[in-house]
Amino acid sequence: MAQVLEFKLPDLGEGLTEAEIVRWLVEVGDVVAIDQPVVEVETAKAMVEVPCPYGGVVTARFGEEGSELPVGAPLLTVAVGATEAPSASPEPSADEEPSAGSGSGNVLVGYGTGAPVARRRRIRPAGVGAAAPVAAAAPAAAVDPAPVRPAPVAVAVGEVNGRQGPVAVVSPLVRRLARQHEIDLRQLTGSGPDGLILRADVDSAIRRAGEAGSATEPEARTTAESVVAAAPTVHAGTAAPAAAERIPLRGVRGAVADKLSRSRSEIPDATCWVDADATELMAARAAMNAASGPSGGPKVSVLALLARICTAALARYPELNSTVDTAAREIVRLPGVHLGFAAQTERGLVVPVVRDAHTRNAESIGAEIARLTELARTGKLSPAQLTGGTFTLNNYGVFGVDGSTPIINHPEAAMLGVGRIMPKPWVHNGELAVRQVVQLSLTFDHRVCDGGTAGGFLRYVADCVEQPAVLLRTL
Structure with a gap:
């Protein structure tokens, strides 16, 4: 039975x-x-x-x-x-x-x-x-x-607006966006390979639906994803004002909001920053990659070099590789460096973690960063790969900005931010020259150390960026 x-x-x-x-x-x-x-x-x-x-x-x-x-x-x-x-x-x-x-x-x-x-x-x-x-x-x-x-990988079978049928769409985010705005995916022609429906196709359909409905009388409507209030009375001849959209804070976005709010409310953070001449670092990277030859393996990235510099700096300043036990009122210095790095994906900002980064060289760290980044882009990171970090490296320079005051990734004690590397006027050997300049910023928990320690850490990182040979003394 x-x-x-x-x-x-x-x-x-x-x-x-x-x-x-x-x-x-x-x-x-x-x-x-x-x-x-x-x-x-x-x-x-x-x-x-x-x-x-x-x-x-x-x-x-x-x-x-x-x-x-x-x-x-x-x-x-x-x-x-x-x-x-x-x-x-x-x-x-x-x-x-x-x-x-x-x-x-x-x-x-x-x-x-x-x-x-x-x-x-x-x-x-x-x-x-x-x-x-x-x-x-x-x-x-x-x-x-x-x-x-x-079914083929590029076809998801499910219910769309009450009708059953195959839909040429892979991303769950695209399906969810279509559900939120009541877009029938089977009525769309995908612009991706083999007719695959992309997010841009859904966004275009949403805009067309908004333009078509702008002349109709606004209604109050409640869905599982948003609550839109009824539009106020408008005079004849004037277009109805656009309604506000409410987006629930849940999933990755909700988790990020909770963690950042907790960081701001619990951690008394401070930020210091410095401009550094990265010309020699870029030259060293070019020499490393040239020495490997056309088939000598993966190239060493700037992020991998900065990560290796961070592990060397944390060995000198272990105060920043710690956390605070607020209940016991104790600073807990951690024995190993599990280095997190910020990665922007379709699901939002995530921070994969390179385990035991203090035991790896630049090439090993770079390979692990590349592997985790690919998993992040495809949405295949496991919870274990997104937790347990002790220090975070945030390369916001990829967004084309020079500086930032990042929020610490709770419960860590510090985060190093890196701006874009740009040619700028710089005094070099007593003369004005065009050099590759980067702004480095360190946000730290003021409970674990004072400004002298934070400044020493940041200055050591900047010295290694300006003179990579400095790092050889600690290898």
């Missing part, structure tokens, strides 16, 4: 309390194997696939795509112990345990029993819709036992 078990949204690590359903990977009636991914969710730190610890027939799904669920809320129910549709007698129970061999017990992402993955089959219980939660259903004959052929 089939046993119906309830699988709840697990704690995905790092104290996360909720997640947003991005895409269901199974439907009601599907046969799933132990530890098979069943849903793709977006947390405040990463986008992950959640595996189910039970093997059997999916009898119910809880939550629509785009909705948020708290940790511990039901995700789906699975009828365990039968390859046919479940009988009507058992009820879902959070207290029931799977029989031997039917579940892994591993509900955290990345864990599994290693059991062979069964081919996916669709078993549709009689009278059951795919979207409605079902506790039990009468037995039904299996439909075509042949495995369901997966």
Whole structure:
């Protein structure tokens, strides 16, 4: 007899309390194997696939795509112990345990029993819709036992404005944006490869919809993503004023807002900065890359060199590689450097972490930065790769700005900011010359050190930028 078990949204690590359903990977009636991914969710730190610890027939799904669920809320129910549709007698129970061999017990992402993955089959219980939660259903004959052929990667199948059908779109962000503005993706012609719908296509559709609706009478409208107030009365012949848009602070944006607010409220930060002549650093980088030859491996980036300079500076000034235990009123100096670097992605600002950066050379750090950056761009960073940093390097020069006063990445004690490297007039060897100049800024927690230590750290970094040979003395 089939046993119906309830699988709840697990704690995905790092104290996360909720997640947003991005895409269901199974439907009601599907046969799933132990530890098979069943849903793709977006947390405040990463986008992950959640595996189910039970093997059997999916009898119910809880939550629509785009909705948020708290940790511990039901995700789906699975009828365990039968390859046919479940009988009507058992009820879902959070207290029931799977029989031997039917579940892994591993509900955290990345864990599994290693059991062979069964081919996916669709078993549709009689009278059951795919979207409605079902506790039990009468037995039904299996439909075509042949495995369901997966859809192409560039096609997501789901409901758009109440209609079912394939949509040529990959990014969950694009789908969410379309849902927010009630844009039917199937009515769009994608400008990407093979007709792929990009965010720019959705933005254009939103603008066209706004222009078409500007002459109509404004209405009060509430959706799951925004609340738009009714427009005030306007005189004849005047265009209706644009309505304000409310954007919920959740997901990555919400996590960033919480962390920055906490940093400002808890950390008494101060900032010091200095202009440095980076001409010699750029020349040293060019020499390194030239020495490697055309096929000598990846090039060393400026960010990798600055990261290596930071680890050397933190060895001299360990006060800045620390955190503050406010409850115990203690400064905790950390034994290793886990270097975070700010990266801008479609999901927002994230800070991947290079583990044990103090044990790596510039080439190793550069390779790890490149690997983590690619994962960040594709939304595949795990929560573990976004946490545990002890010091952050922020290269805001890529945005074309010279300086900034960055907010410390709580609970760290300091952040080094780097502006763009630009040719500027500079006094060199007593004469005016055009040199490659960069502004460096250090924001630090004034509880862990005073200005002398912060200034010493920043001056050492600037000296290494201006005279890279200085760094050789500490290698």
